[in-house]
C-alpha cells in the first residue's frame with residue numbers, strides 16, 4: 192500500500208486512445224514532474240475530478256499530448272490520489288509513458304491491485320469487488336445487470352443485515368451465559384429459536400436465488416442430444432447464427448463434441464453438440480456416443496431432438512425417463528410432417544416443443560421455456576439481490592449449515608456455550624462473503640483473477 196502503482200487500463204495494441212492509471216502517495220509528485228498543463232492556473236488550484244490537457248514529458252523529451260484526469264484522495268476508486276492519463280493510442284507511446292512513470296518512482300501494478308486497494312481502503316467490499324470483474328467479463332445483458340446490481344451494493348446490504356442478525360443472536364446467547372437464571376431460561380430458548388429461524392429463512396431466500404444468479408453469471412450447461420440425423424448440429428448452427436458444425440444428410444456426421452457459448456433470450460448457454468446416439472460398429476462413432484452419454488450426466492439442461500415423422504426409440508425413452516426434469520424435447524422437422532400427415536411422437540415426460548430448424552419454427556417457445564426455468568417462473572425477476580459467485584455461495588451454505596446445527600443443539604437442550612460455538616462459526620462464514628474477516632491468501636486469490644490496471 193506504500194508503493195505508487197501504475198498500469199495500462201486499456202488493452203495494448205493500436206487504438207484511438209490508451210489510458211494509464213497511476214495511484215498512490217507519490218502519484219502527485221510523478222505527475223508534477225512529467226506533466227506540463229496547458230492551463231497552469233487551474234491545475235495549481237488542485238481541483239478534483241478535472242480533465243487537464245497538456246504535454247507529458249520525460250526529462251526534456253515530449254512523449255505525447257495527453258489528457259489527465261485527476262482524482263484526489265479519498266474521492267477516487269482506490270481511495271488514494273489517482274491520475275488517469277489518456278494518451279494517443281499507439282502501444283509505443285503508451286509504453287514510453289508507462290516507463291517514465293516507473294522511472295520516477297512508480298512500480299507496475301499487479302493484476303487487480305487497484306481494486307484490492309479500493310477494498311483495503313473501504314471503498315468496496317468483496318462482493319462489490321467480485322462484481323467488478325463479473326461486469327468486465329459479462330457476455331449477456333442479464334449477467335451485466337446482475338453484476339451491476341451487486342456493484343451497487345444491494346447484495347452487500349442483504350449480507351450485512353444477515354451478519355448483524357447473527358451478531359445479535361450471539362449477543363443474546365452471551366447474555367444468557369452471563370445470567371443463567373432458570374426461570375428466564377425457557378422463555379429465552381423460545382426467543383432464541385425464533386431469532387435463528389428468522390435468520391435461516393433469510394439464508395434460504397438468498398440460497399434459492401443463487402441458483403438463478405449462478406446461471407446468469409456462468410451460463411447454463413446445455414447438451415443437445417438425439418439420434419443421428421435429426422438436426423442437432425443444424426440447431427447448434429441456428430442458435431449461433433453461424434455454420435459452426437458440419438451438417439449433412441448422412442447419419443453420423445458429428446463425431447466429437449462441439450462446444451460453443453451463445454446468448455439465448457438473454458441467458459448464456461454453454462452449448463454442447465454431440466454425436467447421434469445409435470448402435471454403431473464404427474469405433475470413432477462409438478467413442479463419440481460414449482461422450483454424449485457422459486455429457487448428459489453433467490448437463491443442467493438437455494435439448495433432446497427427435498424427428499417429427501419417426502417413432503421414439505428405446506434411447507429416447509431412456510433419456511426421458513432418466514433426466515425428465517432437465518429435458519426439453521424438440522420435435523424437429525415439423526415441416527416434413529405437414530406434407531406427410533404422419534403422427535407426432537409424444538410421451539408424458541419432458542416439455543415438448545414442435546420445431547423446425549429449417550423453417551425457424553419453435554425458437555421463441557424454446558427461449559421462453561429456458562427463461563421460465565432459469566428465473567424459476569417469474570419469482571427471480573423481482574428486485575431481490577442475487578448471489579451468483581461460487582465462493583460466496585459456498586460461504587453462505589456453510590453459514591446456513593452452522594445455523595441449522597445451532598438450532599438442532601438448541602432443540603435437544605444443549606447448554607448455551609455449545610450453541611454459541613456454531614453461531615460463531617456462522618458469523619465467521621457470513622463475514623467471509625463481504626470480506627469482514629478474510630485471510631490474505633484469499634484476497635490474493637480473488638484479486639489475481641482481475642486484469643492488470645483494474
Ligand SMILES: Nc1nc2c(ncn2[C@@H]2O[C@H](COP(=O)(O)OP(=O)(O)OP(=O)(O)O)[C@@H](O)[C@H]2O)c(=O)[nH]1
Pocket residue numbers: 417418419420421422423424425426437438439440441442443444445446465466467468523524525526527546547548549550
Ligand atoms: N426438413 C428438415 N430438414 C432438417 C431440419 N433440420 C435439419 N434438417 C436436415 O437434417 C439433416 C441432418 O442434419 P444435422 O444437423 O446434420 O443432424 P444431426 O442430428 O447433427 O446428425 P448427426 O451429426 O449425424 O447425429 C440435414 O440434411 C439437415 O439439413 C428441419 O427442420 N427440417
Ligand SMILES: [Mg+2]
Pocket residue numbers: 423424425436437444445465467
Ligand atoms: Mg451433427
